[in-house]
Amino acid sequence: MDYLPNHSDKVNLDKLSYYSDIVLLNSTRCEEIPLSLLLLINRSKGSFLAKGFGSKCSSYNLSGSKNFTDAPKGEGTIRLGKTLKKFIHQRLNVGHLIFLNTASILPLRNGIRLVGLSFSTKAPRLQILAKNINKNSLSENKDIFNQWLVGFTDGDGSFSIVRQNDKWSLTYIIGQSTYNLRILHFIKKQLGSSGSIYIEKNRTQAHFRIRDLVTLEKVIFPIFDKYPLLTTKYFKYLKFKEAHSILSNTSYTKSEKDSLIFKILDSKPDILPYISPAWSIVNYKVFNYETASQVMSKSWLVGFTEAEGSFYLVSKSKDKIVSETVIVGRIIHAFEITQKLDEIVLIAIKHLLHINTNVQFKKAGYYTIVTTNSRAIENIICYFKNTFKGMKAVEYRIWARSYLNDKGNYLALRKIRDNIRIMKARTNSN
Known part of the structure; x- marks a missing residue:
């Protein structure tokens, strides 16, 4: 039928x-x-x-x-x-x-x-009559973009409070390699051309930033108030917003502002490790798909993965020569996201993507969720299909197509992996 x-x-x-x-x-x-x-x-x-x-x-x-x-x-x-x-x-x-x-x-x-x-499971004419996040809806649907932006900020954004030349500066900033410069232009465009893009002198790093207090209040705060950050950056956002309130208050003297903002900078969470209050609706515990879904939207996860996710090919074994016979090695597909803090975020991602492996804490001081399992890889390919906007879209497409077309073909996968490395190196050197 x-x-x-x-x-x-x-x-x-x-x-x-x-x-x-x-x-x-x-x-x-x-x-x-x-x-x-x-x-x-x-x-x-x-x-x-x-x-x-x-x-x-x-x-x-x-x-x-x-x-x-x-x-x-x-x-x-x-x-x-x-x-x-x-x-x-x-x-x-x-x-x-x-x-x-x-x-x-x-x-x-x-x-x-x-x-x-x-x-x-083979239905080429399948049309899901539903609201779904994709690269087009990111541009056309404001709510989807805003949730995506919060996820991207949880990954690669920051809220900076800096005192320089005896003046306070507040900056909402997103940093990226110039390899992914186009994602910063996309964000700037979606925010009504607010802010500016700065490329560092070494030409390898770029930043999108908003410093104007009025723009922060009218453009940035409404987004992050409606869709809360899910990482420890939530606490930094609260401090940032409080500093903004102080600097915008004309009734304070300069010395009073200095004193209050220094106090804000010195403040720390009452309980460590800090967990964003966004997780309070599940009592700060995530143990299955339902509890993860109540807090983490797909729009957020796509944005976070665009910033932090890694789609890559990994060698499980190398070429070796045995009795003058070349035994070809093995390359497999892998997906990984790491975080220095926020274990609960990776646990939620594990459940949403149906990754069987558990979140691990590495000796280097960070949490990671990684999988090379074929079923999980196939789930991830389907979940993120046609969703990314930046260079992650290119990396994902190459990665996904190589799984579908070249899985088990060591020579083809090695060539693809080498070409990706060359592409990144060339882009960063321009």
Whole structure:
């Protein structure tokens, strides 16, 4: 069956996911829903009853309303209007179609029919009728961009309070290698051409910055007040905003401002390690997909990954010669994000991307989440497809295509890896 729903067939999604038209039968590990899933049709009531395997059940109708009720694990249900012809099963934001196979409807007693489900993961005409983040929506949707910017700032941004020449300077700043200069121009454009871009004398580093107090108040603060930072930068933002309030207050003398801002700079969190209060809605604990999704949006994660994520090829073994025979080494795909602080952020990313490995703390003094697992890599490829704006988009496309086309081909992957290194070196030298 090759059916795409019209507007009346739209089904709203559970609030913990990112697509508004996907029915989550198991929102934590959807890929583990067994093929023995049965769909029951109650002929007398004219409704579909899909047996779920999660801890929630949701009731839907074609007008888009929904109700959430708790149900024992393994007994969740989803009721759908009788004219709905398709489920979209989400495996980490990947559309898998579950089509009704009407030819397999078998009559049963008591007015109940058993319907067989045919599963298809190959649907080139699949169109998810939902709001989804992509490189176009980043430019066109203000809310999506703002969340993305907060994520990017959590990765590579800072709020600077500096005293120079007996004057205070407040600067919102995002730093990047000139290799990724285009992302700074994109941010500047999206913020209404506010701020300026400065390229350092060595031509390898560039910064986007906003210093004007009025622009900070009218452009930057509304974004970060609505969408809070998820890392320890939240505390730095609070100090930055408080310093802004002091400098903007004409009732203070210069000495009073100096004293108050020095006090702000010396202030420290009451509890260490500091965790952004944004995580308070899950009691500062993330242990599955749902709790991660309540705090971390896909827009934020795309922005954070654009700043901090690494898509790379790693050698698991090198070429070697044994008895005059060359044994070719092995190169595999890897994804990694590191953070000096904020372990909870990496734990949430682990659950959102369905990475099986745990967050690790390295002796060098930082946390990392890294995977080379094939299933996780495939999830990550699908999750970030067509989302990045800067040079990360180029790196991601090369990385993803090489996985799909050249996985296991050592010579091809080594050539691709070398070409990426050359591309970066040339860009940074210009």
